[in-house]
Amino acid sequence: MQNLTRADLWSLEQYAEQRPAFRFRVLEHKKNRHVQLGPHAILHFEDRLTVQYQIQEMLRIERIFEPRAIVEELEAYNPLIPDGSNLKATFLIEYEDQTERQQALAGLIGVEDRVWLRVAGQEPVFAIADEDMERENEQKTSAVHFLRFEFTPAMIGALTAGAQLAAGIDHPNMLVQLDPLPAATREALLADMGD
DSSP states (O other): OOOOOOGGSSOHHHHHHHHHHHHHHHHHHTTTTTEEETTTTTEEEEEEEHHHHHHHHHHHHOOOSSHHHHHHHHHHHHHSOOOOOOOEEEEEEEOSHHHHHHHHHHHTTTTGGGGGEEEEESSEEEEEEEESSSSEEESSSOOOOEEEEEOOHHHHHHTTOOOOEEEEETTTTTEEEEEEEOOOHHHHTTTTTTO
């Protein structure tokens, strides 16, 4: 998938007109791109459309219209677009109660490195996490991480040929497995692979 450029974005005025229809389109698109891993973890798989939506929303909320500031948003978000051999996801750890969340995050240090995807018959692919910045410290991990899953050509070939895809977390304090992922999710993610 190609990175987004300024030419791919609407001006604030144009986006105000396009937003209701575009938002509906993106929300429909996202339905098959999220994976609930147990009661407290979610993977939101990103692609060019979801990233475009995030950028447009940031420009709208922050009232950004200056060219340099728009380029900075593009530079911040374009790394979330898969580039053919990988899947990219936002990983969220969610607890409604703040005290429970703080305790859980303290016990989940390193969880972002233990999230995996597995093509049937292949070894699991563990996430490469937070390439933009460190999101944990000695006391706790963050509730939000950005993950990249790199696949071999053989794995991509197997997926293309119909192999199932599974996901999970292999952390002592969060053991989860979803095998297989729903067919609609697998198909949505397969569209991110290849040229």
